[in-house]
Amino acid sequence: MHRAIRLLLLLVAPLPAAAQGVLRGTVRDSHGVPIRAAIVGVPNTTLYTQTDPEGRYRLAPLPAEGGDIRVRVAAIGYVPTASTVSLPPGDSAVADFTLESSPLELPPLDVVSTKVARFGDRPATSVVQVPEREIDQRAVNTVDEAVDKAAGIQMLNGQINIRGSTGYVQGLNSRVLLLVDGVPVNQGDRGGINWDLLPVDQIERVDILKGAGSSLYGSAALGGVVNLTTRDVPEGTHVRVRLTGGAYGNPPQAVWRFRDGTGLQSGGDVSGSYGTATFGGRLAAGARHSDGYRQQDEGNHWQLAGRARWLASPRTRVDVSGAWAVDHYDVPLAWCRQGECDDRGQAFQPFKVATASLGSWTDSRKAYVAAQARTVVSQGFAWQARASWFRTNFFDQRPPNGSEFGIADRFGAELRAEAHPDSTRTVLVGSEVTFSDVTSDIFGNHSQSEFAAYGESDQAVGVIRLNAGARIDFLATDGGSLSAVVSPRLGGTVPTDHSGGMLRASIGRGFRAPTVAERFVHTFAEGLEVIPSPNLRPETAWSLEVGHTTAPLWHVLRLDAALFWTEARELIEPRLISGGKIQLQNVTRARIAGLDVAILSAPIPDRLTATLSYTYLSTRRQVAGDPSASGPLAFRPRHLVTLSGDYSLGASAVGADFRYASRVERIELEGFVDARRVPVKVLDLRAGWKQGPVELRLLAANVLNYIYNLVPQTLAPVRTVTVTAVWSH
Amino acid sequence: MRKLWLLLALLAACNGGLEPERICPPSLVGLCGTLRFHGTIPDSTDNVFLAAYVTFPQNCNDLINNRKPPIPGSVTYTDSAAAYSVPLDPGTYHWVLAVWKKVGILTLSPQDTALLRVAGYYRNPADSTQFGIVTIPAGGTVGNIDFRVDFDSLRPATDFVTCTAQ
Numbered sequence: 001m002h003r004a005i006r007l008l009l010l011l012v013a014p015l016p017a018a019a020q021g022v023l024r025g026t027v028r029d030s031h032g033v034p035i036r037a038a039i040v041g042v043p044n045t046t047l048y049t050q051t052d053p054e055g056r057y058r059l060a061p062l063p064a065e066g067g068d069i070r071v072r073v074a075a076i077g078y079v080p081t082a083s084t085v086s087l088p089p090g091d092s093a094v095a096d097f098t099l100e101s102s103p104l105e106l107p108p109l110d111v112v113s114t115k116v117a118r119f120g121d122r123p124a125t126s127v128v129q130v131p132e133r134e135i136d137q138r139a140v141n142t143v144d145e146a147v148d149k150a151a152g153i154q155m156l157n158g159q160i161n162i163r164g165s166t167g168y169v170q171g172l173n174s175r176v177l178l179l180v181d182g183v184p185v186n187q188g189d190r191g192g193i194n195w196d197l198l199p200v201d202q203i204e205r206v207d208i209l210k211g212a213g214s215s216l217y218g219s220a221a222l223g224g225v226v227n228l229t230t231r232d233v234p235e236g237t238h239v240r241v242r243l244t245g246g247a248y249g250n251p252p253q254a255v256w257r258f259r260d261g262t263g264l265q266s267g268g269d270v271s272g273s274y275g276t277a278t279f280g281g282r283l284a285a286g287a288r289h290s291d292g293y294r295q296q297d298e299g300n301h302w303q304l305a306g307r308a309r310w311l312a313s314p315r316t317r318v319d320v321s322g323a324w325a326v327d328h329y330d331v332p333l334a335w336c337r338q339g340e341c342d343d344r345g346q347a348f349q350p351f352k353v354a355t356a357s358l359g360s361w362t363d364s365r366k367a368y369v370a371a372q373a374r375t376v377v378s379q380g381f382a383w384q385a386r387a388s389w390f391r392t393n394f395f396d397q398r399p400p401n402g403s404e405f406g407i408a409d410r411f412g413a414e415l416r417a418e419a420h421p422d423s424t425r426t427v428l429v430g431s432e433v434t435f436s437d438v439t440s441d442i443f444g445n446h447s448q449s450e451f452a453a454y455g456e457s458d459q460a461v462g463v464i465r466l467n468a469g470a471r472i473d474f475l476a477t478d479g480g481s482l483s484a485v486v487s488p489r490l491g492g493t494v495p496t497d498h499s500g501g502m503l504r505a506s507i508g509r510g511f512r513a514p515t516v517a518e519r520f521v522h523t524f525a526e527g528l529e530v531i532p533s534p535n536l537r538p539e540t541a542w543s544l545e546v547g548h549t550t551a552p553l554w555h556v557l558r559l560d561a562a563l564f565w566t567e568a569r570e571l572i573e574p575r576l577i578s579g580g581k582i583q584l585q586n587v588t589r590a591r592i593a594g595l596d597v598a599i600l601s602a603p604i605p606d607r608l609t610a611t612l613s614y615t616y617l618s619t620r621r622q623v624a625g626d627p628s629a630s631g632p633l634a635f636r637p638r639h640l641v642t643l644s645g646d647y648s649l650g651a652s653a654v655g656a657d658f659r660y661a662s663r664v665e666r667i668e669l670e671g672f673v674d675a676r677r678v679p680v681k682v683l684d685l686r687a688g689w690k691q692g693p694v695e696l697r698l699l700a701a702n703v704l705n706y707i708y709n710l711v712p713q714t715l716a717p718v719r720t721v722t723v724t725a726v727w728s729h
Numbered sequence: 730m731r732k733l734w735l736l737l738a739l740l741a742a743c744n745g746g747l748e749p750e751r752i753c754p755p756s757l758v759g760l761c762g763t764l765r766f767h768g769t770i771p772d773s774t775d776n777v778f779l780a781a782y783v784t785f786p787q788n789c790n791d792l793i794n795n796r797k798p799p800i801p802g803s804v805t806y807t808d809s810a811a812a813y814s815v816p817l818d819p820g821t822y823h824w825v826l827a828v829w830k831k832v833g834i835l836t837l838s839p840q841d842t843a844l845l846r847v848a849g850y851y852r853n854p855a856d857s858t859q860f861g862i863v864t865i866p867a868g869g870t871v872g873n874i875d876f877r878v879d880f881d882s883l884r885p886a887t888d889f890v891t892c893t894a895q
Binding site for chain 2: 253255256337338339340342343345346347348350354356400524528529579580581672676678679681706707708709715
């Protein structure tokens with residue numbers, strides 16, 4: 001006991017304020033080009049930072065007594081390096097680092113969510129990263145387009161599927177949690193994700209954690225977690241202007257033509273920032289317009305985003321960020337079937353909507369503001385606090401049935417502590433509170449509260465790293481009685497060679513609390529009444545994963561493979577009940593098993609890289625009280641293949657992405673909706689040119705103009721050619 | 730680069746995406762034909778749809794619960810005639826009819842009959858006073874199921890079946 005108290009005092013004993021060491025310097029590649037967002041830190045401590053656009057870093061506070069400090073530097077696509085730096089007592093030192101390019105190098109993952117501090121180590125679960133370079137290369141305009149290109153991920157009409165986690169339930173939930181700089185931003189009423197909350201130009205990196213993550217993140221992390229890291233505010237004055245314009249392809253068949261001209265899109269973003277070593281702030285504004293690629297598909301988007309940082313003391317950093325976005329768009333609810341429009345003798349018109357639904361539109365407004373403070377008390381102890389507010393406000397005009405609206409405020413607060421008792425152990429403990437308040441004519445007026453406490457420990461045992469943790473969440477609706485959900489997790493990694501090969505295994509429990517919308521929705525769908533279900537229980541799932549990452553093979557490729565298995569219970573699905581009504585019920589037990597394989601290849605390093613990823617999904621469901629309803633889960637393709645290639649030469653680069661998803665075996669409400677569906681085969685081509693502060697990108701998405709749908713009666717995007725110009729100063 | 734073009738050609742060759750589909754395609758399992766419209770379209774019209782019954786309904790519950798398909802598609806009714814098709818399971822259907830629907834929400838209950846009227850039905854080609862019987866073979870389509878829809882003669886369900894509640 002006394003030893004534990006001494007250890008605690010040692011951990012929290014602050015570094016002397018008067019004479020703290022500071023390490024400064026730059027990180028560049030072998031050609032002298034600055035590397036942005038490289039992680040610089042002292043392994044197994046609370047001390048780390050990242051480089052700015054000029055490759056500069058400032059690591060503080062280091063021990064006042066000085067001495068030799070082991071510093072490790074890592075960046076996506078480079079060989080990590082570690083060096084011992086001599087720091088004079090109470091003084092600062094300069095250390096510049098050069099990283100060798102290595103496309104096969106696995107990226108550092110210490111900041112997957114800012115919750116897991118494992119500097120330089122790979123976690124025990126699969127993670128996909130979409131770095132800034134890839135976002136730029138792909139010239140995407142929205143965040144979901146960037147996420148959609150990641151291996152093993154599929155977006156279904158705005159709903160994200162990680163290893164088949166969510167399926168598709170229009171606008172009512174997500175089994176994936178979205179974080180912005182570690183702050184949860186799933187909607188307070190529907191639990192879904194607003195991918196248009198942030199401009200893509202402000203995103204520095206996307207990290208996608210696959211599998212149940214509720215042991216740290218709580219509800220909604222049933223199938224995975226997506227964390228968006230926004231750009232930090234660098235020192236100096238910076239301006240960035242991004243302009244984009246494009247055109248949609250016309251229907252490939254004359255009988256499907258629905259307009260005389262060509263649909264266009266355009267947009268612009270501008271951001272400016274100013275920062276010193278102590279303060280920094282950035283403001284960004286933008287707007288987009290799209291004519292859409294089908295009838296009644298026009299949309300407008302406006303946004304503002306900002307971020308500020310303040311180094312309140314050498315040990316404390318405060319970040320405040322926020323965004324506000326307004327979308328006003330027409331809604332092509334479902335494509336026209338025979339008789340619903342001027343069908344020209346066709347059984348369906350995928351580019352047109354039913355005449356009765358003409359005039360449908362949505363006004364969607366959302367805003368968030370978050371403040372975070374992190375204090376490094378000592379090398380072995382740091383604490384972090386955050387508070388956030390996220391508001392969504394939608395208004396749907398749906399002729400001939402009228403209109404619907406919903407306003408949801410989601411308030412959140414979290415306090416956590418990170419400790420490194422010794423060089424082999426990391427401990428993380430924290431508590432989190434979330435309160436959602438909903439006012440809506442279809443969901444009613446309700447509130448939902450979640451209180452949670454969690455802890456996780458990471459321990460090195462020889463070459464093996466083990467981690468274990470658990471979280472307990474207490475849930476209450478409308479101030480009623482609390483129900484508790486416990487989410488434990490256990491994982492470990494074992495290096496299999498000295499070149500980065502690693503075996504990993506993990507098992508964890510995830511859960512998703514029913515949303516206010518699921519409990520209380522009262523509306524009409526497909527002409528049927530949807531009635532409330534206030535006694536819904538949380539969905540739960542156990543996820544198991546075993547994976548292996550090889551060392552580079554023949555110096556040109558690296559292989560990563562993972563077997564995964566999820567047993568889910570009490571999944572909430574719509575059921576047709578007596579009286580011809582639809583109700584959401586905890587009726588489904590499901591199994592999702594499969595294989596994830598990714599091959600990263602760099603036959604000509606620095607010039608030619610290629611990635612191939614394949615996900616095999618086997619799903620099965622059992623519905624309580626309905627043995628005839630067993631079969632595969634809806635909206636899960638059995639095969640998902642992504643193939644990407646990039647070739648760069650000097651200032652120019654070309655690339656291609658091909659995506660294949662097999663035809664889904666089952667859809668929801670089959671027999672009630674048009675069941676037409678086909679496999680996905682989409683090819684994107686892109687080219688880029690960068691010279692000094694100017695960058696030009698050309699993207700031809702779905703270049704073959706492959707006509708397909710991902711969900712019933714909803715045409716997926718057709719060929720779209722866009723040109724993007726970026727000027728940075 | 731040549732490999733890239735080969736890949737493109739391969740992808741283009743195995744297109745397999747959604748294709749235009751005439752109302753009565755060979756791939757349809759069900760029935761299709763032409764409706765010919767007469768009379769004045771009521772202002773309260775929501776839509777007109779096709780329904781089929783394996784056995785003739787005996788009461789209002791049968792009328793709602795045994796209807797195929799349960800949620801029917803619409804038929805264009807603003808021209809003098811319209812082609813239609815209905816996907817149906819193989820089997821023999823003893824009543825194929827066009828249903829006029831008034832504006833309102835269906836509940837899949839006998840109360841729906843308050844919103845529905847029989848606008849016309851397929852008749853026996855040999856004896857037009859009798860209902861026409863249609864047999865859909867396994868994997869096949871039955872065409873030329875043509876009949877007349879009369880907006881001036883919309884008949885309530887009670888003309889055909891016994892309903893205890895409407």
